[in-house]
Amino acid sequence: MISKLALATLLPALAAALPCVQFDASRNLYAFGGEQDVSLGASSAWSSPSPKPLSSEGRPPWNGNYSQCLLSQNSNAMYVLGADSSDASWSKQVTTGAPDVLQNSRSASILDHNTNVIYTVGPANMVSLDFGAVTNTAAGALAWQVVGTPQIASQNYRVTAAAASNHINYYGVPGTPAGSTNMFVVHYSYWQPQPAAYTAVGGRNFPAQSGQAVSLLTPNSTLPPYQNLFVPDDFSGAYIVTHYTADWSWNDTRSAPMAVNLINSTQALPAPTAQDKEASYACSDTDCVQIDTQGNIYYINAVGKDYTIAPGATWQKLDYTLKPYVAPTTSSGPNALSAPTGTGNAAASSGASQASATPAGNSGAQSTHRGGVLGAMLAVAALAIASIA
Ligand SMILES: *[C@@H]1O[C@H](CO)[C@@H](O)[C@H](O)[C@H]1NC(C)=O
Ligand SMILES: *[C@@H]1O[C@H](CO)[C@@H](O)[C@H](O)[C@H]1NC(C)=O
Ligand SMILES: *[C@@H]1O[C@H](CO)[C@@H](O)[C@H](O)[C@H]1NC(C)=O
Numbered sequence: 001m002i003s004k005l006a007l008a009t010l011l012p013a014l015a016a017a018l019p020c021v022q023f024d025a026s027r028n029l030y031a032f033g034g035e036q037d038v039s040l041g042a043s044s045a046w047s048s049p050s051p052k053p054l055s056s057e058g059r060p061p062w063n064g065n066y067s068q069c070l071l072s073q074n075s076n077a078m079y080v081l082g083a084d085s086s087d088a089s090w091s092k093q094v095t096t097g098a099p100d101v102l103q104n105s106r107s108a109s110i111l112d113h114n115t116n117v118i119y120t121v122g123p124a125n126m127v128s129l130d131f132g133a134v135t136n137t138a139a140g141a142l143a144w145q146v147v148g149t150p151q152i153a154s155q156n157y158r159v160t161a162a163a164a165s166n167h168i169n170y171y172g173v174p175g176t177p178a179g180s181t182n183m184f185v186v187h188y189s190y191w192q193p194q195p196a197a198y199t200a201v202g203g204r205n206f207p208a209q210s211g212q213a214v215s216l217l218t219p220n221s222t223l224p225p226y227q228n229l230f231v232p233d234d235f236s237g238a239y240i241v242t243h244y245t246a247d248w249s250w251n252d253t254r255s256a257p258m259a260v261n262l263i264n265s266t267q268a269l270p271a272p273t274a275q276d277k278e279a280s281y282a283c284s285d286t287d288c289v290q291i292d293t294q295g296n297i298y299y300i301n302a303v304g305k306d307y308t309i310a311p312g313a314t315w316q317k318l319d320y321t322l323k324p325y326v327a328p329t330t331s332s333g334p335n336a337l338s339a340p341t342g343t344g345n346a347a348a349s350s351g352a353s354q355a356s357a358t359p360a361g362n363s364g365a366q367s368t369h370r371g372g373v374l375g376a377m378l379a380v381a382a383l384a385i386a387s388i389a
């Protein structure tokens with residue numbers, strides 16, 4: 001079981017929903033955002049899938065261009081950014097102070113494993129939203145906080161972020177060389193001055209490109225992710241990037257759970273079959289899954305428990321396609337969404353002042369009805385009520 005939380009953001013309605021895949025803390029796979037949401041079970045069941053529909057009660061309309069599904073491993077909940085929200089079992093929550101433009105890609109945000117804080121880089125600021133004390137829905141509003149001016153700017157960068165060892169790797173930042181990322185140290189709220197360099201182990205390194213990136217879970221759930229799947233937009237491959245630093249010392253590798261030669265390394269896997277830049281990805285500790293925008297699902301047994309890639313691993317197509325969902329365009333009203341959108345052109349420049357004014361104020365969010373607020377409403381949904389056998 002997993003509970004779901006949708007963040008309604010200021011994103012214009014789409015004709016067709018962008019689906020996503022995600023695991024629960026027990027490594028069961030789900031696909032969301034199709035005509036229905038389904039549970040696909042553990043990897044042992046994927047070779048002959050028997051999808052189980054989840055309750056659709058109150059699920060978000062999946063009408064964002066950049067929807068992103070983040071697993072909170074500790075609360076076994078999924079947070080959905082950019083899916084808007086509706087009602088009922090997807091319980092919802094008000095947030096305040098979201099910037100006009102919350103994210104510009106499907107890999108813009110990460111959820112820190114240890115603190116349950118979302119970080120995202122927008123045009124003007126890095127902002128965060130703290131779910132540390134939230135198990136289902138918080139009674140009041142949660143405020144987006146300004147973390148500061150990022151070292152990277154998203155104006156000319158389609159943000160491609162994934163967490164590893166409580167740091168955030170930003171892939172494909174303009175000017176940063178291939179095989180390197182710009183790096184934010186979450187628990188010290190600090191940008192490393194120099195890019196972090198990764199050494200290719202037995203294969204190619206990753207190119208200097210944006211794309212999609214997600215974390216792999218760690219076999220020991222109390223530990224944060226140490227590996228990312230990075231799929232660059234040129235589809236030259238799929239890359240397993242391993243980053244490790246001990247919390248207490250940047251150079252102490254004695255407690256590393258992987259072989260020393262894998263610390264700060266890149267291992268190359270074959271490129272995904274579907275070369276769809278808006279596909280979404282999720283990984284357990286051993287398997288990575290892609291769902292493309294047509295609902296086709298592919299999976300690969302990416303790494304073993306020892307963090308090395310499985311020799312000869314290939315992407316397999318799941319014998320089940322999530323039927324695309326066409327979002328109704330009338331219900332929540334184009335006007336509700338177009339008010340924020342109208343300010344969209346100014347968002348890049350007004351974002352800073354608006355966001356920095358936030359922590360104090362509740363501007364906008366409270367007066368809202370669903371779908372109408374500037375990136376300000378969240379919906380929490382308990383998949384717990386869905387009928388999963
Ligand atoms: C969202 O996607 C639609 C369809 O591709 C496009 O027309 C629209 O401009 C996009 N909106 C934004 C804000 O990117
Ligand atoms: C791994 O990368 C991090 C971040 O750049 C760095 O602090 C650490 O020293 C590196 N570890 C090793 C063993 O090179
Ligand atoms: C998981 O990691 C924690 C923290 O390092 C450690 O205390 C625990 O023993 C580990 N559990 C297993 C099963 O290895």
Ligand SMILES: *[C@@H]1O[C@H](CO)[C@@H](O)[C@H](O)[C@H]1NC(C)=O
Nearest residue numbers: 246249250251252253254255
């Ligand atoms: C880490 O660096 C410090 C200072 O440079 C040094 O004293 C220490 O021995 C190093 N530790 C390891 C495990 O290499």
